[in-house]
Amino acid sequence: MIHFLLKGLLRDKNRSLFPIIIVSIGVALTVFLSGYIKGVMGDMIDTTAKFDTGHVKVMTRAYAKNIDQMPNDLALMGVEKLTKELARKYPEVTWVKRIKFTGLLDVPDDKGETIRQGPAMGLAIGLFSGSGREVARMNIKNSIKAGKIPENPGEALIGIELAQKLKLKPKDIVTYLGSTMNGSMAFMNFIVTGFVRFGSQSLDKGAIIIDIFDAQEMLDMPDACGEILGFFENNVYFDSKAQILASAFNTEYFDESEEFSPVMVRLKDQANLAYYMDYVDLYTMIFVGIFVIAMSVVLWNTGLLGGLRRYQEFGIRLALGESKDMIFRSLIIEALLIGTTGSVLGTIIGLIATWILQVHGIDISSMTANSTIMVPSIIRSKVTPDLFYIGFIPGLFAMVLGNLLAGIGIFKRQTAQLFKELEI
Amino acid sequence: MKIISVENVVKCFPVGDGKFTALDHISLDFFTGEFAGLVGPSGSGKTTLLNIIGSLDKPSKGKAQVAGKDIEALTHKQAAQLRNHSIGFIFQVFNLLPVYTVFENVEFALLLQKKPWHERKKAVMDALEWVGLENMADKKISKLSGGESQRVAIARAMVKRPRIMLADEPSANLDAKNTHSIMETMKTLNQEFKTTFLFSTHDEKVMQYLDRIIHLEDGKVVKDEIITSRKEDF
Numbered sequence: 001m002i003h004f005l006l007k008g009l010l011r012d013k014n015r016s017l018f019p020i021i022i023v024s025i026g027v028a029l030t031v032f033l034s035g036y037i038k039g040v041m042g043d044m045i046d047t048t049a050k051f052d053t054g055h056v057k058v059m060t061r062a063y064a065k066n067i068d069q070m071p072n073d074l075a076l077m078g079v080e081k082l083t084k085e086l087a088r089k090y091p092e093v094t095w096v097k098r099i100k101f102t103g104l105l106d107v108p109d110d111k112g113e114t115i116r117q118g119p120a121m122g123l124a125i126g127l128f129s130g131s132g133r134e135v136a137r138m139n140i141k142n143s144i145k146a147g148k149i150p151e152n153p154g155e156a157l158i159g160i161e162l163a164q165k166l167k168l169k170p171k172d173i174v175t176y177l178g179s180t181m182n183g184s185m186a187f188m189n190f191i192v193t194g195f196v197r198f199g200s201q202s203l204d205k206g207a208i209i210i211d212i213f214d215a216q217e218m219l220d221m222p223d224a225c226g227e228i229l230g231f232f233e234n235n236v237y238f239d240s241k242a243q244i245l246a247s248a249f250n251t252e253y254f255d256e257s258e259e260f261s262p263v264m265v266r267l268k269d270q271a272n273l274a275y276y277m278d279y280v281d282l283y284t285m286i287f288v289g290i291f292v293i294a295m296s297v298v299l300w301n302t303g304l305l306g307g308l309r310r311y312q313e314f315g316i317r318l319a320l321g322e323s324k325d326m327i328f329r330s331l332i333i334e335a336l337l338i339g340t341t342g343s344v345l346g347t348i349i350g351l352i353a354t355w356i357l358q359v360h361g362i363d364i365s366s367m368t369a370n371s372t373i374m375v376p377s378i379i380r381s382k383v384t385p386d387l388f389y390i391g392f393i394p395g396l397f398a399m400v401l402g403n404l405l406a407g408i409g410i411f412k413r414q415t416a417q418l419f420k421e422l423e424i
Numbered sequence: 425m426k427i428i429s430v431e432n433v434v435k436c437f438p439v440g441d442g443k444f445t446a447l448d449h450i451s452l453d454f455f456t457g458e459f460a461g462l463v464g465p466s467g468s469g470k471t472t473l474l475n476i477i478g479s480l481d482k483p484s485k486g487k488a489q490v491a492g493k494d495i496e497a498l499t500h501k502q503a504a505q506l507r508n509h510s511i512g513f514i515f516q517v518f519n520l521l522p523v524y525t526v527f528e529n530v531e532f533a534l535l536l537q538k539k540p541w542h543e544r545k546k547a548v549m550d551a552l553e554w555v556g557l558e559n560m561a562d563k564k565i566s567k568l569s570g571g572e573s574q575r576v577a578i579a580r581a582m583v584k585r586p587r588i589m590l591a592d593e594p595s596a597n598l599d600a601k602n603t604h605s606i607m608e609t610m611k612t613l614n615q616e617f618k619t620t621f622l623f624s625t626h627d628e629k630v631m632q633y634l635d636r637i638i639h640l641e642d643g644k645v646v647k648d649e650i651i652t653s654r655k656e657d658f
Contacts, residue, residue, distance in 0.1 A: 001535050004528070011523040316519045318480075320533045320580070321508020323501045 027346025054229025103178025124215030147194025303402020512581030
């Protein structure tokens with residue numbers, strides 16, 4: 001009997017091929033949209049983590065309290081030892097030193113007289129003194145719009161809009177004027193090797209990027225830095241991991257009586273990100289939820305119509321002596337078969353599309369040129385574990401539910417009434 | 425031998441706040457091998473009575489016994505079993521399953537009876553032979569003419585060798601030549617297997633073949649005539 005029904009199912013494209021195509025498309029769209037939203041929302045957090053917060057950040061308690069002022073006078077001391085300890089205790093995390101600073105950039109003429117000047121926000125990273133992972137992490141090579149990456153001490157990259165404002169050309173010299181860690185005046189000349197555009201106005205309009213050793217020398221911060229950032233493997237943030245790591249670190253290092261004792265904060269605890277991430281999670285859930293419900297309604301309707309379309313066939317089968325529950329059971333089995341096939345196909349298609357967009361991305365740098373927030377210049381989707389099952393909600397559940405409802409119609413009616421409705 | 429017994433059967437349907445009486449105290453008996461028909465205008469109760477006899481519906485009052493089973497006492501599973509084993513249906517629009525072949529359409533009733541393949545094959549080929557379609561077993565339903573389709577429907581109903589055949593307006597979609605042809609086929613099967621045939625019709629061409637004509641009007645039997653002379657013609 002099952003063989004007979006399967007034969008009918010395979011031969012009738014209206015019952016097999018078309019529903020499978022509809023389910024596959026619906027499921028593929030659900031999977032892709034879900035991966036896309038997660039990717040885009042996740043990218044914004046990733047960008048913030050790479051440029052500013054890390055996945056975890058170690059600072060002094062005093063620095064953490066006044067972090068908005070970039071208070072290098074409250075910076076961490078003995079960072080070589082601390083970084084080595086961190087690398088030993090938490091080898092799964094990559095630890096990097098960063099110094100943020102502010103000051104003036106002065107453009108002198110041949111005689112050293114100021115011709116132009118502007119405020120600058122400095123960022124010191126392992127440009128050429130590190131392993132190169134910072135350069136890769138911040139995608140600096142691809143962000144250079146003119147010139148090249150610094151290779152020697154005393155060289156700097158400048159945000160492209162700041163460079164335009166100061167009318168700089170590659171190889172020009174600029175002088176940084178600011179204050180050292182101890183409050184003295186700080187001066188240092190830099191050769192501008194290139195201009196960068198990150199697609200973030202705050203960086204493009206005011207950034208000077210130098211190597212961490214230059215910053216330590218310039219700001220009189222030997223063996224000191226403002227922040228030590230930790231990044232998890234593959235640059236993917238896991239809040240639970242960060243929470244465990246921060247708790248363990250703080251239990252060991254936190255000293256209530258010492259305001260310069262180091263403290264570790266996770267990404268979510270910084271820059272109001274907790275609110276933003278909860279907001280992102282909520283809206284991701286809402287967007288994906290709405291789409292899943294919409295697709296469920298479509299596929300439920302497909303199931304319902306598919307069931308109703310076959311009322312005549314059910315009538316014939318009733319007349320030939322098949323019982324209502326046998327018909328109902330065969331209807332649900334067919335829906336399960338079609339729903340499963342469509343869901344598997346749709347999930348595979350959706351995952352492939354998501355993966356392609358994750359790898360290649362869509363370049364939106366021209367659209368974000370004037371953005372004032374830190375947004376990625378390339379939109380990418382993200383393949384996450386839930387994408388492997390999320391499509392089965394509309395694909396399988398809704399399809400079976402639709403058929404179930406169509407089938408209940410068979411049960412609720414008197415046989416003769418049903419027979420009449422079947423137009424036999 | 426009495427195979428269908430209908431005693432004082434009343435069937436009412438709710439209509440708005442009131443009710444419509446489709447069958448009004450009907451009493452009829454049918455015997456094995458009868459070739460009878462229910463005749464009457466639309467709304468006279470033909471199809472309602474056929475539905476009750478076919479265990480598709482239950483009487484509101486009264487008693488209906490078919491092949492030894494009390495219709496009003498049957499569960500829907502028992503009713504399905506009764507239809508599967510004892511009753512064959514023929515419809516005016518053939519109602520064949522279009523995705524299956526002629527053979528498979530006829531085979532379906534036997535699959536429900538869980539008959540083994542070799543028995544099914546023989547029974548289906550025999551049934552197709554009775555209706556003269558033995559060479560069309562592998563044909564698609566869509567390739568058949570109206571007359572051929574109704575023959576397949578007859579073979580499908582007869583393949584399980586039911587004791588009762590119920591035919592609701594079987595000639596409604598057939599021309600005169602095909603009507604005579606299928607009526608002759610059914611008459612032959614009736615005589616060969618002693619199957620009781622009960623028609624619902626208002627087609628004069630069908631009536632010509634009936635041995636007994638029951639006239640219904642407003643849910644009541646107004647005339648029950650036995651046509652003995654015609655019996656001798658066949």
